[in-house]
Amino acid sequence: MKRRTLVQAGGVLAIAPGLALAQPNWPSGPVRIIVGFPPGGGTDALARVLAQKLSAMWSQQVIVETKAGVAGVLAAEYTAQQPSDGSTLLMAHINSHALAPSLQANKLRYNIDRDFTPIVLVGVTPNLLITNPANPARTVKEVIAQCKAEPGKLSFGSAGLGSAQHLALEMFKQQAQVDALHVPYKGSAPALTDLMGGQINYVFETMTAATPHVKSGRVVAIAQTRTKRAKGHPNVPTMEEAGFPGFEATTWYGLVGPGKLPTPIAQKINRDVNTILAMPDVQEKLDTYGAEDGGGSPEKFKQFIDSEIVKWAKVVKDGKVSVET
Numbered sequence: 001m002k003r004r005t006l007v008q009a010g011g012v013l014a015i016a017p018g019l020a021l022a023q024p025n026w027p028s029g030p031v032r033i034i035v036g037f038p039p040g041g042g043t044d045a046l047a048r049v050l051a052q053k054l055s056a057m058w059s060q061q062v063i064v065e066t067k068a069g070v071a072g073v074l075a076a077e078y079t080a081q082q083p084s085d086g087s088t089l090l091m092a093h094i095n096s097h098a099l100a101p102s103l104q105a106n107k108l109r110y111n112i113d114r115d116f117t118p119i120v121l122v123g124v125t126p127n128l129l130i131t132n133p134a135n136p137a138r139t140v141k142e143v144i145a146q147c148k149a150e151p152g153k154l155s156f157g158s159a160g161l162g163s164a165q166h167l168a169l170e171m172f173k174q175q176a177q178v179d180a181l182h183v184p185y186k187g188s189a190p191a192l193t194d195l196m197g198g199q200i201n202y203v204f205e206t207m208t209a210a211t212p213h214v215k216s217g218r219v220v221a222i223a224q225t226r227t228k229r230a231k232g233h234p235n236v237p238t239m240e241e242a243g244f245p246g247f248e249a250t251t252w253y254g255l256v257g258p259g260k261l262p263t264p265i266a267q268k269i270n271r272d273v274n275t276i277l278a279m280p281d282v283q284e285k286l287d288t289y290g291a292e293d294g295g296g297s298p299e300k301f302k303q304f305i306d307s308e309i310v311k312w313a314k315v316v317k318d319g320k321v322s323v324e325t
Contacts, residue, residue, distance in 0.1 A: 026265070027087035030061040033255070034090045036075030038068050041188075042208035042289055046122055046253050047091040049285055053276040071163055072096035073104065080115035084258045086265040089119070092256045094164050098308035102316040103162045103323050112309065117261035118301040120273045121254040123291025126226040127168045127204045128211075128236065130219040132195055135202075140176075140223050140242035143202065147178035155181045155200040157191035162323040165191075167312060168204035168225055168249035170319040175244050195219060206251045207232065207290035225249040232290045252308075253291065254301050270298055 033051055037043045044064065051062040067075040072095040079090035090096075097116070100108055110116070129140070137143050147154045158165035161184045173180055183200050185191040188209040194200050196218050203210075207230060213219045214233075221236045227248050229238055239247035255273060257266060276282055277295045286294065315321070 025085070026268075027085055029087065030063055031058075031086065032063055032065045032088050034075045034079050034088065035064055035066050036068060036072030036091075036093060036096060037066075038187075039066060042125065042206060042251065042291070043072070043091050043093055043253055045208070045289060046286075046291060049282060050122070050255070050273060050276060053279070053282065054272065057272055057276070071100070071160060073100050073108070076100075076116075077109050079256075080110040080258055082258050084117070084260040084262070086257065086261065086269070088258065089269070090116070090256050091122070092116070092254050092305075094250070094252050094308065095162070097256070097305055098312050099162055099164065099167055099316075101309050102313040103321065112305065115259045117257040117259060117266055118298050118305060119255040119257060119261075119266050120270045120298065121252065121294050121296060121301045121304060122273070122277070123286055123289070123294040124226070124250050124252040125207045125290040125292070126224040126230050126233075126238075127165060127249055127251060128207055128214065128221045128233070129172075129202060129204055129223045129225070129239075130195065130210050130214065130221050131202050132198050133217065133220050134198060135220070138220065138222060140237075140239065140244075143222060144176050144178055146201075147176070147180050151179040152181055154202070155183050157183045157185055157195055157200040157203045159188045159191060159206075160184050160186060162321075164206065164249070164251045165204045167315055167321070170321055171247065171249050171315050172204070172239075174315065174318055175247060192219070204249065208251075211290065230290050230292060231287050252304075254294075254305075266298055 033047045035044050035047050047064045051064050054062040067078050072093045076096040079088055082088035097112055101112060137146055156169045169182055188205060191203050195203050214221045223239050223242055224230060224233055224236050225239055227238060227240045274295045
């Protein structure tokens with residue numbers, strides 16, 4: 001028995017150095033999480049939650065770095081060109097990783113499969129169909145009736161051409177078989193300002209941006225765009241409940257690295273982020289932002305991204321959606 005134990009131990013000792021040499025070097029300096037939107041938004045907020053927890057877990061500085069522009073595409077382009085050593089990560093977003101491949105197919109300077117390594121889904125948030133309290137419509141059925149009574153005249157604001165809000169509107173128009181006027185803004189804030197001021201009729205706004213205004217009574221939530229109700233808005237019906245089976249137009253966030261990121265590094269980050277997402281204080285913050293269903297394996301995240309690309313490519317094609325001004 002002793003001899004067997006010694007042989008086994010010797011085998012372990014003989015193999016261990018080889019394993020150590022096979023492991024890629026973990027970055028010795030700060031780790032950056034690149035965010036493609038200005039500070040204060042949902043992407044930035046979730047990235048900072050992770051950065052704070054990872055800094056403590058790794059005893060290493062993890063910083064959030066903003067590279068805003070082109071609805072997150074600039075940040076994705078930048079990250080794709082960085083070393084694949086774990087020192088630079090991207091808080092990927094539906095805009096950069098699901099909408100841009102079809103909306104900017106001829107201009108995009110990165111390939112989702114080649115230039116990125118999926119690590120972990122951080123969270124999925126619904127959009128809320130919201131309106132001004134002065135608008136009498138309180139149900140999706142009433143919104144559709146208004147659109148059909150005045151084809152092409154009811155105005156729906158968005159955070160910009162090709163944004164998640166814009167594509168949610170396009171999905172609605174196709175499934176409800178209505179015509180409506182899309183009014184793009186440079187971000188959510190000006191769209192919300194004009195909605196509250198009565199200059200536009202509706203917005204499919206991200207839950208993160210819309211919630212404070214819903215709770216204050218300055219806007220009214222008519223429906224939400226996941227197939228299940230979010231914890232933060234349990235009394236707001238889903239589009240599916242309003243008669244549109246499978247209607248799901250979300251905003252989502254997840255960590256990716258540059259292409260060819262070594263598997264052991266991706267797996268370590270995945271394990272650690274999954275641990276963080278399960279922490280009660282982090283769960284509380286995620287609920288505040290309406291971000292649910294985060295976590296899981298890198299493979300699960302890749303499958304999710306692939307399915308989103310296919311879904312939105314069809315919406316873009318069927319709606320002849322263009323981001324050209």
